[in-house]
Amino acid sequence: MPESYDAVVIGAGVFGAWTAYHLRASGRSVALLDAYGPANSRASSGDETRVLRMGYGADEIYTRWAMRSRRLWMELFAAAAQPELFQQSGVLWAPTPGDRRAVETRAAFEKCGVAFQELTAAELRARYPQIRFASERFGVFEPEGGVLLARKGVQQVVRAAIRNGVDYFKAAASAPDGGRVTASSGQVLEAGLYVYACGPWLPKIFPQLLEGRIRPTRQEVFYFGTRAGDRTFAPEQMPVWLDFSDDRCPYALPDVESRGFKLAFDRHGPAFDPDSGDRLATGLTAARAFLAERFPALAEAPLVESRVCQYENTSNGDFLIDRHPEFDNVWLAGGGSGHGFKHGPAVGEYLSKLIDGLVPPEPRFSLATKLREAERTVF
Numbered sequence: 001m002p003e004s005y006d007a008v009v010i011g012a013g014v015f016g017a018w019t020a021y022h023l024r025a026s027g028r029s030v031a032l033l034d035a036y037g038p039a040n041s042r043a044s045s046g047d048e049t050r051v052l053r054m055g056y057g058a059d060e061i062y063t064r065w066a067m068r069s070r071r072l073w074m075e076l077f078a079a080a081a082q083p084e085l086f087q088q089s090g091v092l093w094a095p096t097p098g099d100r101r102a103v104e105t106r107a108a109f110e111k112c113g114v115a116f117q118e119l120t121a122a123e124l125r126a127r128y129p130q131i132r133f134a135s136e137r138f139g140v141f142e143p144e145g146g147v148l149l150a151r152k153g154v155q156q157v158v159r160a161a162i163r164n165g166v167d168y169f170k171a172a173a174s175a176p177d178g179g180r181v182t183a184s185s186g187q188v189l190e191a192g193l194y195v196y197a198c199g200p201w202l203p204k205i206f207p208q209l210l211e212g213r214i215r216p217t218r219q220e221v222f223y224f225g226t227r228a229g230d231r232t233f234a235p236e237q238m239p240v241w242l243d244f245s246d247d248r249c250p251y252a253l254p255d256v257e258s259r260g261f262k263l264a265f266d267r268h269g270p271a272f273d274p275d276s277g278d279r280l281a282t283g284l285t286a287a288r289a290f291l292a293e294r295f296p297a298l299a300e301a302p303l304v305e306s307r308v309c310q311y312e313n314t315s316n317g318d319f320l321i322d323r324h325p326e327f328d329n330v331w332l333a334g335g336g337s338g339h340g341f342k343h344g345p346a347v348g349e350y351l352s353k354l355i356d357g358l359v360p361p362e363p364r365f366s367l368a369t370k371l372r373e374a375e376r377t378v379f
């Protein structure tokens with residue numbers, strides 16, 4: 001006998017978990033499925049930490065969504081008595097003078113009411129002696145930004161959704177077939193609507209539609225051990241740091257939960273298969289050389305952990321949140337493109353309201369804007 005729901009959400013990463021949460025809040029009966037478990041080690045949402053920043057240059061929609069999401073994350077964590085799942089370390093941008101993106105970011109902050117401070121080169125050096133600023137730089141500091149504990153955060157969303165009445169199953173779902181979805185457990189699920197929030201797996205489930213439109217790339221992340229008792233790289237003294245004036249697009253996160261100082265590069269890696277891709281990091285030498293250059297106190301720091309994750313890139317970095325062109329009751333939510341995590345609450349809220357006709361569709365998230373030629377504009 002098929003099980004019936006108003007909505008079935010496939011994928012319990014950050015997009016699917018928040019979508020199930022919001023669909024349930026809209027009064028629907030909801031089932032949530034994940035093939036490997038919420039924020040599992042293969043999922044894009046599965047790492048320890050993710051940056052929450054409001055700065056997006058001229059892409060103000062993401063500034064607003066990050067502000068809204070920050071509030072929803074904090075409400076959820078407060079309700080779960082786990083406020084530490086967001087660490088408000090602040091976020092430091094250190095662009096070169098005259099950087100266009102920095103000018104646009106400040107304008108968006110002023111327009112949207114995001115708190116920020118500007119720091120001169122001398123102030124940067126005095127405030128952050130642990131960072132070596134490559135060339136002449138100034139600082140734009142977002143005091144309300146910080147670090148989300150990603151894996152634990154998603155698991156908390158799923159717990160809250162289950163408490164509110166969502167049925168969660170660990171099972172892989174088929175593509176929609178005659179108005180039904182069959183799970184690897186043998187369950188057959190019937191629903192008024194299906195949301196596929198399968199991150200980097202979306203092109204595997206809908207190859208004709210999405211291959212080339214969502215391109216998973218291999219991304220490496222390194223955690224380095226700080227000296228015994230050292231607080232210099234902990235959130236009280238070390239903010240999130242991003243340097244998009246450097247071609248390698250490096251960024252670093254403070255030593256949250258004593259897992260180590262996290263360093264990664266935002267430029268896209270090679271194509272990657274989220275099921276079978278090898279997850280042994282290979283870029284340690286380059287990461288270490290970078291540390292010696294910019295965080296000299298960590299030049300000899302031991303590697304305590306590394307991860308290989310994947311971005312699920314759209315052509316320009318805008319999300320995909322749209323109806324499937326062939327099935328009226330099937331929706332797609334993905335294309336986080338290396339910056340989607342923080343926005344999970346706003347993605348779920350938007351999709352739930354979009355389905356109910358309460359908000360107009362945002363053209364930037366449409367399938368029609370997702371091309372097969374990559375030209376990244378959103379960072």
Ligand SMILES: Cc1cc2nc3c(=O)[nH]c(=O)nc-3n(C[C@H](O)[C@H](O)[C@H](O)COP(=O)(O)OP(=O)(O)OC[C@H]3O[C@@H](n4cnc5c(N)ncnc54)[C@H](O)[C@@H]3O)c2cc1C
Nearest residue numbers: 011013014015035044045051173199309336339340341342
């Ligand atoms: C190294 C790295 C650093 C990043 N840094 C940041 C950052 O600092 N800030 C930020 O905001 N974002 C960041 N991102 C981006 C962000 O993590 C992703 O955009 C986001 O996690 C994507 O979430 P998702 O729910 O779309 O996908 P996922 O988290 O991958 O979830 C998809 C889920 O679908 C499930 N699934 C797949 N197929 C099926 C099926 N057939 N049936 C059932 N379940 C299925 C999978 O098991 C998985 O759990 C980063 C990403 C990476 C890789």
